[in-house]
Amino acid sequence: MEKTLNLEEFYSKNLNRIPKNIKKEIGHFNVFRIEEFTGPNPKPMPYSRKDYYKISFIIGKSKIHYADKTVTIEKQGLLFANPQIPYNWEQIDNQLSGYFCVFTESFFNQFGNLNKYPVFQSNGNPIFNLTHENASLFTKIFEKMFLEISSEYQYKYDVLRNLVFEITHSAMKLQPISISGNHQHNASERISSLFLELLERQFPIENVRQQVKLRTASEFSNQLSIHVNHLNRALKKVTNKSTSTILAERFLQEAKILLLHTNWSISEIANCLGFEETAHFSNFFKKHIQYSPLRFRKESLI
Numbered sequence: 001m002e003k004t005l006n007l008e009e010f011y012s013k014n015l016n017r018i019p020k021n022i023k024k025e026i027g028h029f030n031v032f033r034i035e036e037f038t039g040p041n042p043k044p045m046p047y048s049r050k051d052y053y054k055i056s057f058i059i060g061k062s063k064i065h066y067a068d069k070t071v072t073i074e075k076q077g078l079l080f081a082n083p084q085i086p087y088n089w090e091q092i093d094n095q096l097s098g099y100f101c102v103f104t105e106s107f108f109n110q111f112g113n114l115n116k117y118p119v120f121q122s123n124g125n126p127i128f129n130l131t132h133e134n135a136s137l138f139t140k141i142f143e144k145m146f147l148e149i150s151s152e153y154q155y156k157y158d159v160l161r162n163l164v165f166e167i168t169h170s171a172m173k174l175q176p177i178s179i180s181g182n183h184q185h186n187a188s189e190r191i192s193s194l195f196l197e198l199l200e201r202q203f204p205i206e207n208v209r210q211q212v213k214l215r216t217a218s219e220f221s222n223q224l225s226i227h228v229n230h231l232n233r234a235l236k237k238v239t240n241k242s243t244s245t246i247l248a249e250r251f252l253q254e255a256k257i258l259l260l261h262t263n264w265s266i267s268e269i270a271n272c273l274g275f276e277e278t279a280h281f282s283n284f285f286k287k288h289i290q291y292s293p294l295r296f297r298k299e300s301l302i
Contacts, residue, residue, distance in 0.1 A: 004049045004083075004206060007102065027107025029160055031145040034058065034098040038091060047088040047261060049204050052102050053114065054081040055167055056089070057138045060096035064089045064127055068256035071127045076135040078171055080119040080126040084203050086257060099142035103164065111161050115200070116193060117168055122200060123249055128171055141167050188234035195220055195235065199247070203254055208268045215251070215274040217243040252288055255281075259297045266293050 007028060011018045014037060019030070034056070047065055056079040064071045064079055066087040071077075076098070081087050083105075108114055118124035130138070145163050148156045198220060202212040214220050220243070221228040232243050239246065251273055258269045270281035285293045 004051050005046065006051045007104070010050070010102070027104045027109065029101065029103040029107050029157065031099065031101040031142065031149055034096055034100060038096045047086055049083060049086045050081065051083050052104050053083070053120070054100055054102050055164070056100040057098045057142060058089065058096060059098040059135065060093040062089050062092050062096060066127060067253055068260065073129060076130045078128040078130060078138065080171070082120045084122050084200055086261065101145060101164065108161060112165065117172065119168060119171060121196070122253060125175060128174055134174060137170060138167065188237040191224065191226065191231060191234035192238040194224055195231065198223060199250055205254060205258065205272050208264055208272060211272055212274040215247070217247065248288060252285070255285060255293065259293055260300055269293070
C-alpha cells in the first residue's frame with residue numbers, strides 16, 4: 001500500500017500546481033469535474049489513504065476498492081472517503097464523467113462534526129449505486145458548488161459547507177441506517193461518540209513500528225473513566241452492537257487492509273494490532289473469517 005497522499009501531492013501530481021491558500025487555518029475546499037482526470041488511458045489511482053476528505057459522484061461503469069471491499073458502480077454512484085480508510089477506483093468504461101470535491105476536516109471547524117455521520121465512519125456504508133433520478137439531484141448540487149466557488153460572495157464557503165451537508169444527508173436518506181432506542185439517550189450517544197473517536201484515533205497503521213494501545217472493552221472504559229458495563233449498555237443503545245463486536249469488526253478491517261496491501265509479516269501485523277502473540281492474532285482472525293491470516297492473504301491475491 002502506498003503512503004498516505006496529502007493535498008499538496010494531489011495538486012502537484014494531477015494539476016501541476018498547489019493553491020496558495022491550501023495551508024490557511026480556515027481549511028481547504030475545492031470541487032472538480034472528473035473529466036479533467038480521466039480518459040481512454042487514465043493513470044491508475046493509487047490504493048492509499050488520503051489525508052483529506054473526498055466525495056465523488058461518478059457517472060460510468062467503474063470499480064471502487066475501499067478498505068477490504070470492492071464495489072462495482074454500474075451506471076452512477078457516490079463515494080464518501082475519509083482519511084482513515086484507503087481506497088482507489090478503477091475505470092471500466094472508456095470515459096467517465098461526474099464530479100468530486102475535496103476538503104479538510106479543519107474546513108468544518110465550528111460548523112459540525114463530519115465523523116458523526118455513518119458515511120464517514122470506518123464501519124459505515126460509504127458507497128451508493130444511484131438511479132438516474134438520484135443522479136440528477138447530485139448533479140444539481142455539484143453544479144451549485146461550481147457556481148458558488150467562482151462567485152465573489154463574501155460567505156460563499158459557508159454555502160459550500162451547507163452543500164457538502166446536503167450531499168451527505170441526501171445520500172443517507174437513500175439508505176436509512178437503523179439505530180435502536182430514541183433520541184433521549186444523549187448520554188449514551190456522547191459515550192458512543194467518545195469511544196469511536198478513541199478507536200479511530202489509533203488508525204491508520206502506516207508503519208511496522210506503530211502499535212495500537214487500546215484493544216479491549218475494559219481498556220477503553222478505563223480511558224473514558226466509566227464502568228465497562230456502562231460502556232457496553234451505551235454502545236448497544238446507539239449502535240445495536242456490543243463493544244466486543246465493534247472492536248472485532250474494526251480490527252479485522254485493519255488486519256485485512258494490512259494483509260492485502262503491505263508485505264509485512266503476520267507477526268508484524270499482529271504486533272501492530274496489539275496482540276502479544278502471533279498465535280493469538282491468528283486464532284482471532286480465523287474465528288471471525290474462518291481462514292488463517294496467511295491463507296486469507298494467499299487466496300485473496302490470486
